[in-house]
Amino acid sequence: MADVLQAWLNSADMKAKELFNIMAATSWQTWLPIALASVMVLVHLFRTRSKKLNLPPGPGAWPILGSLPSLGAEKTPHRAFAALARRYGPVMHLRMGSVPAIVVSNAQMAEEILRNQDSVFANRPYMAAGKYLGFNNNMVAFASMGPHFSKIRKIYSLHILSAQKVQSFKGVREEEVRAMVKFLAKDSAQGKEVNVTNKLLIMNPNNMTRMIFGKRLFGDESDSGAEAAEFRSAMRDTTELLVQFNLGDYIPALKPFDLQGIERKMKNLQRRLEKIVQVFIQEHRERNKGVRKGDVKEDEDIIDVFLKLQGEDAVSDETIIAVALELLVGGSESSASAVEWALSELLRHHHCIVKAQQELDTVIGKNRLVEEADIPKLPYLQAILKEAFRLHPPGPLGLPHASFQATKIGKYDIPTNSTVYLNLWAIGRDPENWQNPEEFSPDRFENSKLNLFGQDFQLLPFASGRRRCPGMNLALAMAHLALANLLHAFEWPQLKAEEIDMTERFGGVTVRAAPLIVSLKPRLPEFVY
Numbered sequence: 001m002a003d004v005l006q007a008w009l010n011s012a013d014m015k016a017k018e019l020f021n022i023m024a025a026t027s028w029q030t031w032l033p034i035a036l037a038s039v040m041v042l043v044h045l046f047r048t049r050s051k052k053l054n055l056p057p058g059p060g061a062w063p064i065l066g067s068l069p070s071l072g073a074e075k076t077p078h079r080a081f082a083a084l085a086r087r088y089g090p091v092m093h094l095r096m097g098s099v100p101a102i103v104v105s106n107a108q109m110a111e112e113i114l115r116n117q118d119s120v121f122a123n124r125p126y127m128a129a130g131k132y133l134g135f136n137n138n139m140v141a142f143a144s145m146g147p148h149f150s151k152i153r154k155i156y157s158l159h160i161l162s163a164q165k166v167q168s169f170k171g172v173r174e175e176e177v178r179a180m181v182k183f184l185a186k187d188s189a190q191g192k193e194v195n196v197t198n199k200l201l202i203m204n205p206n207n208m209t210r211m212i213f214g215k216r217l218f219g220d221e222s223d224s225g226a227e228a229a230e231f232r233s234a235m236r237d238t239t240e241l242l243v244q245f246n247l248g249d250y251i252p253a254l255k256p257f258d259l260q261g262i263e264r265k266m267k268n269l270q271r272r273l274e275k276i277v278q279v280f281i282q283e284h285r286e287r288n289k290g291v292r293k294g295d296v297k298e299d300e301d302i303i304d305v306f307l308k309l310q311g312e313d314a315v316s317d318e319t320i321i322a323v324a325l326e327l328l329v330g331g332s333e334s335s336a337s338a339v340e341w342a343l344s345e346l347l348r349h350h351h352c353i354v355k356a357q358q359e360l361d362t363v364i365g366k367n368r369l370v371e372e373a374d375i376p377k378l379p380y381l382q383a384i385l386k387e388a389f390r391l392h393p394p395g396p397l398g399l400p401h402a403s404f405q406a407t408k409i410g411k412y413d414i415p416t417n418s419t420v421y422l423n424l425w426a427i428g429r430d431p432e433n434w435q436n437p438e439e440f441s442p443d444r445f446e447n448s449k450l451n452l453f454g455q456d457f458q459l460l461p462f463a464s465g466r467r468r469c470p471g472m473n474l475a476l477a478m479a480h481l482a483l484a485n486l487l488h489a490f491e492w493p494q495l496k497a498e499e500i501d502m503t504e505r506f507g508g509v510t511v512r513a514a515p516l517i518v519s520l521k522p523r524l525p526e527f528v529y
């Protein structure tokens, strides 16, 4: 029996295999009764619901595993969903374990979810990660609609991620990008190959920690040794745990058993994170003791802003810890990955590098690095990033939405509490909306009004509607500045397309599986670096 099941799972998705392994490692006395109970509940649910409802088409569902085995051999969920959508259409119904899920794969359906029925689909599904790593869903990304969500989104848009506040950190971004360029120039002048990914993953998180906590915590130049090391280690564990497939989220009957021990690990990590960030908050309280209400601090960081609001707006320390970590996780790898994918595509299309450098030489000249004020004068650079976002949205499935009530999409019924995935990756490659969709061609944006702000539903790297990414302005500022300077400061090698491995690693952010390691040559006079 086990052999047959294993053979069947060999052709199925990793998560289904993982489930089998967990069950194999757990004594049968534990999982058999659970499994039988789940089968009975599921069969009952499936029969009664599918009789009454006109659900969207989809691959059908197995007991317990749901549609997971139908995800097939594709290596990443967005590709697996896209392959299924070619068979079942732009709105599909699946079961992720026992949770009903809707997958939307074209611009028209995305508009239905994110604009026409935005309020119906603006909840988030329950996830253990939200409870523990999201500090009781205090992180906005895990919070469903309600007073907490509205309060923090308002604080984000007015005080933390507003255009004005983002602009106030311009100097930090320019310093961090300059430091990255300097490092790369030093290493490349010695003829070494350089790990560009690694440098982006130091520069971007430092940008974020300087804005949030007022200090660098990544790389050799981090401000404080042991404290920074513990912080980095906890953040690594957070990123790993956030993307683990937690059975209890998909098969609620298994939740109380925590078969993989993930919830236990999350609880421990939550305590660790709380301890570290609480120290940072306390440091700010000490520093701000003499500051009076209304005083303007030159180097005011995000913790300072929250502490100021704490009195007026009843923001708890738990919320401050949660949002500080959310901004760091949300803002670090995502923008780095956008730049990394843009560079990977450019290396396969050298003529685009030449064109971008011509633009940079004309607008900036060769005697200085690029500053943020220059970006609006660089339309081809902007087109490169749009094209990279179209082909490689850093969050290819966005974050899952959940339906707050039963509704309809076209003729199909959507049950309450369905989890909704928006396949942003498939939408960016839809041949109905894009000519030669698989081709990297920034020129397609040259005389186009399409933007990244969520108004054009065929291009949605930041999604749209009330859940649209609140960090978009900041992300775009960081990504444009970093890409512009990397292209301006260095000669990039001319490589063949097949020499650049474009394999993806799916996670909270989908990054290159292998780091981008290349030989660079400084192209500006030495004094510029």
Ligand code: HEM
Binding pocket: 140, 141, 142, 143, 326, 327, 328, 330, 331, 332, 334, 335, 338, 393, 394, 395, 398, 399, 400, 401, 461, 462, 463, 464, 466, 467, 468, 469, 470, 471, 472, 474, 475, 476, 479
């Ligand atoms: C290139 C960089 C980035 C991309 C592509 C990106 C993309 C996204 C996407 C697709 C979502 C989900 C929207 C939805 O649920 O429909 C999201 C949510 C979110 N992003 Fe970003 N993001 C980026 C950078 C940032 C930055 C810099 C921050 C903050 C510093 C940030 C903070 C957030 C937060 C807090 C949410 C949750 C919003 C909510 O649930 O209401 N992101 N982002």
